[in-house]
Amino acid sequence: MNGGAWWAAVRGVAKAGIYPVDILEDDPAGHQEATLAYYAMLGEGAGPSPEVFSLPTGEQVKLEASSVCFCTVHRDEPQHKILVLVNPQDTKAAVAVYVQQSWWTTEDVLRTSDPSREGLMKVQSFGERIVLFILNVVIFGRLERNLDDDDMFFLPHSVKEEAKILWRDGAAVGFYTTKRKGSLCGNGTGTCYLLPVFDTVFVRRRHRRQGLGLAMLRDFCQTFREDEALGVSWPISPAMYQVCRKFLAANPAERGRLWEVEPPGAWGQRGNIWLKVQLQQSRLPPDFEWGGAVPCGLIASRSVVESAGETLSLSLWQGQKRERKPGGGILACCCLPS
Template sequence: MEGCPTQTERAMSYPVDILANGDWDTLKQSSEAYLSRLRNRDKAATEIFRLINGEKLAVTPSTVTFLHVHREDNEHRVLGLLNPQDNQAVVAVYLGERWWVLDDALRTSNDARRELVQSVAEQIVLYLLNRIIYRRREFLPGNILFLHHPANQFAKIFWKNGEAVGFYTVKQKGSLCTDCTSQCYQLPVLDTLFVRQSYQRQGIGLKILHEFCSIFSGDEAVGISRPISGAMYKVCSKYLYSRPHEQERVWEVEAPGDWSQRVNVWLQIQMGAIPSVITDTTAGGNPSLPSPEEE
């Protein structure tokens, strides 16, 4: 299957495995020490990094930069290697005392990995998926740009075949809507959802929606952030058609999600209020889902 690591690659330990118990202070010290060595290195001893396609890049102070993993601070950061031909293109990250191409930084040797984003390495994987893979590589006109994730946000990475293929984040009930207001979310809200292009149309969006609703099954209502794309509405249509007991429970909401700021998703589908939604939910095949919220 496309995107699957080989047997040899599966035997490796990747950053998310190696740094399972890592901390930001150690990572910061390692990065700063490496950058200091790089700046003091003799030009005749330039380090060369080889990409997967065989291309060789010189690692110099001008091609290395700090990437800020969380939007609210400058301390949580990692070193990124830039392509000299495009100083916006990150091609590798420095973790565990070495450089890793992005493909390997997004892999795991643990096929059973399926957990909340908690460790330092998982936070970095979430950053790479959102800010590098989605925003720089797979963003299409008409898609929704996701904000830089805060450190304390509820987030889960979706792993498949030993590869990080997507993520979703949740605004939890009772959490502040923003740092500039005292308003809190009145229900749990599925805030962002992204699946990489090579793994779309495999039912992952449907699985994530089911997982979200199941995690918060004790809540009378759950929300999905407005605006919901037509593609995401297709996922909702299929999910709610097969689970009638959820139809009155899922809402499209604006923060903080009181009754004047929510509309029932199933009602919207039944009324045909979303033109791009396939309302014939008896159809057997998966709908085409071309945007990041879809699958």
């Protein structure tokens, strides 16, 4: 089959409403074997001329070893990789993914023909793991991230990362991940999280400011409704603070439950988000020295804050500025305000 006929066949499958997440078997090893075999064929340069992949823009990219690269799907299992086709004009941008022995545009990888995939759905299958990877590393990491903000990025998730994908009108438009209470804080450590943590979250640009960030935060709080304290991974972005502010303003009962936390989430590693929102609105610095009078009707002492008749247990920041950890890493919450 020549390149044009092959591409037409693949597009015909997509137009028929069949997408990788709907047909990919839960066989990572088999997928890896098929991908390596295909890559070896590209390296051998079989055939008189390379086939081409047509981008939605009409531009054609040659399918050859120099135009593809492997990407690690899970940070804790580097042997699991997927093959991506890069844009010759921007080698950092992936335009297609090799799945089920075919090339698919990144947008088609994010689509589904299953009407039951709607709303927030827990990631379970191998195909859903690939969707999570594309949203996280390709869409956010390369296409929709502010490239001037070198600190704001997510590493590939772990193979057992607890995550939910937000499906809307037949496409994956966002995700959030959590750390369960009792789960390990990282490889090589015996330290475990002391509370459930809302760890990473992303909503695609064209779906922002539609309440989806609020919906994901609400879903997280409802999922762990029996827990007295819930965390949001430090550092929280300014945009995510706006989501938290709106959520807590509408849900007063959650104000004493939601904390900005560093692993593992001990009391000395927590800051009450609602209090910090109030301090920011009062234009007080986040490293404000506690004690004495505080504006906005808040009364601060060494361990208790009373606001509007509510008593909240708080950790002390002790006047210390919180610095970003060197080397980057997984940062919390990059979606725009809902």
